[in-house]
Amino acid sequence: MEATQNIETLDVTIIEPRLKHPTIFEMFDRLQGGAAFIIHNDHDPKPLYYQLLGERGSTFKWEYLAQGPEVWEVKITKLIQADGETIGELVASDFRKAQVFKKYGIDFCCGGKKTVAQACEEKGVDKEALENELNTTSTTTTANARETDYANWQPSFLADYIVNMHHTYVREAIPALYEYTTKIASVHGKSHPELLEVARHFVNVANELEAHMPKEERVLFPYIKQLDEAKKQGILLDEPAFGTIQNPINMMEMEHEQAGKELEAIREKTNNYTLPPDACATYTVAFKKLQEFEEDLHRHIHLENNILFPKALELEKETLKSN
Ligand SMILES: [Fe+2]
Ligand SMILES: [Fe+2]
Numbered sequence: 001m002e003a004t005q006n007i008e009t010l011d012v013t014i015i016e017p018r019l020k021h022p023t024i025f026e027m028f029d030r031l032q033g034g035a036a037f038i039i040h041n042d043h044d045p046k047p048l049y050y051q052l053l054g055e056r057g058s059t060f061k062w063e064y065l066a067q068g069p070e071v072w073e074v075k076i077t078k079l080i081q082a083d084g085e086t087i088g089e090l091v092a093s094d095f096r097k098a099q100v101f102k103k104y105g106i107d108f109c110c111g112g113k114k115t116v117a118q119a120c121e122e123k124g125v126d127k128e129a130l131e132n133e134l135n136t137t138s139t140t141t142t143a144n145a146r147e148t149d150y151a152n153w154q155p156s157f158l159a160d161y162i163v164n165m166h167h168t169y170v171r172e173a174i175p176a177l178y179e180y181t182t183k184i185a186s187v188h189g190k191s192h193p194e195l196l197e198v199a200r201h202f203v204n205v206a207n208e209l210e211a212h213m214p215k216e217e218r219v220l221f222p223y224i225k226q227l228d229e230a231k232k233q234g235i236l237l238d239e240p241a242f243g244t245i246q247n248p249i250n251m252m253e254m255e256h257e258q259a260g261k262e263l264e265a266i267r268e269k270t271n272n273y274t275l276p277p278d279a280c281a282t283y284t285v286a287f288k289k290l291q292e293f294e295e296d297l298h299r300h301i302h303l304e305n306n307i308l309f310p311k312a313l314e315l316e317k318e319t320l321k322s323n
Contacts, residue, residue, distance in 0.1 A: 007075070009038040012045070021051060028056065032135050033080035038065065041072045052076075057093075080131065087119055088112025088306035092151050096137045098302065104130055109301035110253070110260040150303060155311045156228040158303065159221040166300035167213045173293050174206045180286035188283060192276060194269040201269070202290070205262035209297075212255045216304075220248045224308070227315040236321045245316045249309045256301045263294045 010027060012020055027037055039045060049062055059079055066073040091098045091108045101108040106119045116134075120127040150158060185199040223240060230237050242248055267273065273287045 007036050007038055009040050009073075012039050012041045021048060024048060025052075025055070028052065028060065028076060028078065031078040033078055033131060036061075036075050036077035038073055038075050041074075042070065044068065044072055045074060049074075078135075086113050086115055088302070090116070090134070091302055092306045094137065095150075095299075095302075097134055098298070100130065100133045100137060102298070103133075106130075107260065107264075109298050109305055110257040112302065112306050150307050154228060155308060155315060156225040158308050158311075159224050162300065162303055162308065163217055163221065166296060166303070167217065169296050170209050170213065170293075170300070173289065173296075174210070177202060177286070177289055177293060178206060180282055180289060184280075184283050184286050187280070188278075191278070197269045198266050198290075201262045201265045205259050208255060208259050208262070212252070212259070215248070216252065220245075220252060220312075223248075224312045224315070227312065227319050230319040231315055235319075237319050238321055244320075245312055249312070253305055253309070256305060259297065260301065263297060266290060267294065 008027075010024065012024070015023055024039060031037065039048075044067070052060060052062075061075075061077040061079060063075045063077070064073070065075055087101060087106065087108050089112075091101070091112065098108050101119075104120075104123065104125045106123055106125065111119065114122075116130065117127060119125070120130060153161070181195075181199040181202045185195040189196050219242075223245065226237065227245075270287065270290075273291050275284060275287060279287075
């Protein structure tokens with residue numbers, strides 16, 4: 001490898017055949033957004049172009065610098081994804097990015113419609129530092145770190161998954177968390193008055209979710225499954241009683257935002273779940289479980305707002321008679 005105008009050139013002709021593509025992929029994955037490298041070859045590397053497009057999507061620019069007959073050179077630039085894509089789209093394509101947004105206090109589920117630039121500006125976050133971290137997550141594609149590819153699941157399957165995994169979790173977690181938050185508020189409320197607020201916010205979010213989930217289970221999700229089935233069978237459906245699916249989706253998104261706000265308030269009151277020195281075992285468990293609850297809710301809302309609902313809107317366009 002040699003440096004050409006600060007851009008590394010990889011001489012593919014001297015790499016063992018079975019290692020050619022893995023080496024190029026490794027190099028591409030190591031690139032920061034906006035950076036480039038050049039591959040030098042003795043034939044047109046077109047198959048590589050298709051492999052890269054298939055496995056990394058439209059995340060790169062492919063420019064021929066030399067097109068044979070003996071020397072072929074291509075400059076491959078990794079595009080900066082964060083500028084145009086919304087946070088929700090970024091997390092939908094790679095859930096590991098959620099951790100980065102979380103670290104910077106950026107909401108990726110309810111606030112998922114914003115771009116990275118907008119969210120950074122609002123929160124006063126250093127965009128460059130955040131983008132560097134986002135790019136680093138895409139380079140750590142070890143088997144363990146590989147995330148479930150929710151975006152490719154059938155909408156019906158995803159709806160069932162959400163109910164079985166997340167709605168079940170919420171229903172199981174609420175009674176214990178209600179008990180813990182009430183208990184620590186009554187035992188430690190005098191010295192830590194914020195715990196009274198925590199208990200109040202928790203009751204709010206629990207009540208909201210208990211009213212919210214049945215609407216998805218009885219109305220919205222069954223309709224999404226109906227749309228999915230209609231598409232499979234190639235039949236067109238009549239307009240539903242609620243007009244367009246956008247209406248219940250808007251309502252669900254508003255409710256998600258409200259639930260997210262309650263949990264954000266808890267995080268704020270507890271100073272990011274910082275335990276005081278006099279915290280007892282229940283205090284510690286309550287904070288740990290609340291954080292787990294928040295994490296689960298973020299993933300749950302992300303799957304709905306950023307993956308399931310956009311897919312449902314697409315399905316409706318394809319299967320409604322009035323369209
Ligand atoms: Fe849900
Ligand atoms: Fe929901």
